[in-house]
Amino acid sequence: MEINVTINGQPLTWQVNPGEILLDVLRREGYLSVKWGCGEGDCGACTILVDGQSMRSCLMLVGQIEGRTLTTVESLGTVGEPHPLQAAFVEHGAVQCGYCTPGMLLSAKALVDQGHVPTEDQVREALDGNLCRCTGYKKIIEAVLDAAERMNK
Ligand code: FES
Ligand code: FES
Known part of the structure; x- marks a missing residue:
């Protein structure tokens, strides 16, 4: 199925299986700042912002993010101009x-x-x-x- 999401200010459409774990999809799509730690919601390494709220992407299915706004560290700052x-x-x-x-x-x-x-x-x-x-x-x-x-x- 198609999922429409805005990530780091960029509207995107992904082809996904709605049962996939969001963390796995993010890393496959190149957002490698989002880390796999425990996979069980305990460590916070996979944290992203969903509509400005801190969420653990290992506990979310990609089907839950239709139409939502995601932020990863890739959008925060640069080496020359850090947040x-x-x-x-x-x-x-x-x-x-x-x-x-x-x-x-x-x-x-x-x-x-x-x-x-x-x-x-x-x-x-x-x-x-x-x-x-x-x-x-x-x-x-x-x-x-x-x-x-x-x-x-
Ligand atoms: S990977 Fe540890 S909380 Fe998600
Ligand atoms: S786990 Fe190494 S800096 Fe936090």
């Missing part, structure tokens, strides 16, 4: 192996796009579903708070 969250992650040393980073950035983006500086507890809650095996979370939380302050100045 404020990406810049803050680098400045705060919040990236080590990087496997969790795309999902972390998107969960953080859903929070900071609400247009106010969150509290530390709100950042912790927003990133609750994203696991990191490397950083110990402190630097990630500092980076999100710093980026949110810069974006809301």
